[in-house]
Amino acid sequence: MSSSTSVVHQLPEKELQALGLQSKQNTHYQLSAKELTQQAISRGEGELNDTGALVIKTGEFTGRSPKDKFIVKDEITKESVHWNDFNIPISEKYFDQLYDKLIAHLNKNEYWVRDCYACADPDFRLNIRVINENPWSNLFAYNMFLRPNAEEIESFQPEWHILQAPSFKADPAIDGTRQHNFAIVSFKRKTILIGGTGYTGEMKKGIFTILNYLLPHDKKVLSMHCSANIGKEGDTAIFFGLSGTGKTTLSADPARQLIGDDEHGWNDDTVFNFEGGCYAKTIDLSQEKEPEIFNSIRPGALVENTTFFAGSNKIDFSSKEITENTRVSYPLSYISNALEPSIGKIPKNIFFLTADAYGILPPISKLTAGQAMYQFISGYTAKVAGTEAGVTEPKSTFSACFGAPFLPLHPGAYAAMLGEKMKMHNVQIWMINTGWSGGAYGVGQRMKIAYTRAMITAALEGKLNNAEYEAHPIFGMMMPKECPGVPAEVLNPRNTWLDKDLYDKKAKDLASEFIKNFEKYASGVTDETLAAAPQI
Ligand code: ATP
Ligand code: MN
Secondary structure: OOOOOOOOOOHHHHHHHHOOOOOOOOOEEOOHHOOOOOOOHHHHEEOOOOOOOEEOHHHHHHHOOHHHEEEOOOOOOOOOOOOOOOOOOOOHHHHHHOOOOOOOOHOOOEEEEEEEOOOOOOOEEEEEEEOOHHHHHHHHHHOOOOOOOHHHOOOOOOOOOEOOOOOOOOOHHHHHOOOEEEEEEEEEOOEEEEOOOOHHHHHHHHHHHHHHHHHHHHHEEEEEEEEEEEOOOOOOOEEEEOOOHHHHHHHHOOOOOEEEEOEEOOOOEEEEOOOOOEEOOOOOOOOOOOOOHHOOOOOEEEEEOOOOOOOOOOOOOOOOOOOOOOOOEHHHOOOOOOOOEEEEEOEEEEEHHHHOOOOOOOEEEEEEEHHHHHHHHHEEEEEEOOOOOOOOOEEEEEEEEOOHHHOOOHHHHHHHHHHHHHHOOOEEEEEEOOEEOOOOOOOEEEHHHHHHHHOOOOHHHOOOOOOEEEEEOOOOOEEEEOOOOHHHHHHHHHHHHHOOOHHHHHHHHHHHHHHHHHHOOOHHHOOOHHOOOOOO
């Protein structure tokens, strides 16, 4: 467990040879976080900051590249995958070709092998062997996936493999890719190939993608792009939301135990984490606003794409010099009150997080079952700068199930499962706008984190149960008129706009965007869901 103890594990030589890897002196197997950190530094790939975390640069890519993510179209996936802009097909021929090239590339130099797994619930455990061409990528795998104990390592049988080499570049003309970088999933070969990009998030979202296929499709478990925590009474809360909406920030709550910050499964009677670590944004990070995350930046943590104040090793969290998507990964145990194993109960409350850059949606509201389905299928938010290549300012988007880029099945499959579970367990659904208030991006301000936290706490503690509510005139959700710890005037967004007519107009514009986006789903949903559409 501790990063200072280093156990020497027997290299799985035969298995690596079967992959085509020539087992050599310079194959590094199952190194500790401390060893990986030291190697990264001695190779000139990173530095320690003043609190002892490893700080590296991921290179050309500092975010995911959804247009370069492919799924091999074969007998398994041909009919079952919902082919779209995020699930882009590639033929087996190209996978095989790139596999051979990637292996040949790894054989040229040192490589780092790590055995780990996904899914905290033992019934769904998925063993993964990750092979990287540099030590810091391997440290990311150590931090983010679950860590088998010494005994489990002895008998470890990998089911899936990730082969990752940032310096390997595909030749699009020959290899069937769009450009030199790629992430390719093959369900038949149970392998993810990543090349041309050093952005570590591709590894975690690669595994998330396969789980979003395997769990609902083969195991009847709902997979979700959400964070989760649990209160003293054993009450689980989950927080759905696209990138930058606050899953990681808001789930780290000193009053509740953290289950996980990004990916979970909902089985019959549990909610379980897929991962063993967190991957938090660090832009404008402060000890005051996000103490748990701030204090996780210590030995073993991997910080990406930040810069130091001149002449020091102190991270300047406000700097966007390399990217706005600066990140840190660390094991779950770095959060002071993480639940272990990360398995909670069925949620009592579900929060849909949105970062509305138009400043239209209320900061907290209660949804009916129909509204909840409508909002889940819509998946509205603004993409904030950084996490994806090419996004430099907030841009409105609809992403079904708050996670379209990672969902290989039709969104209807996930929505139907959530709808059934919500009703069966009588879950309360809330919508939280962590985005703009008092006007759109550029005019208004982002909602204060302290207010958002106070609203969530009030909801969780039942303090909004007897509050007076008013319906949003266009979107219909119920807005509380008062909430402890929050100035009443921010609760109805219209009150925060100087120009009320402009608010009404912009609210109608946003409603039109919702309605237009929903057209493609309208024929496949219930009347109750359809009736929850905004009314212009
Ligand atoms: P990803 O899926 O990319 O990991 P995420 O949903 O986990 O995204 P966070 O990492 O929690 O998103 O990012 C939220 C960001 O927004 C943080 O940088 C946080 O400081 C900032 N922020 C500003 N205002 C708020 C607010 N009111 N609530 C939550 N986060 C806020
Ligand atoms: Mn997150």
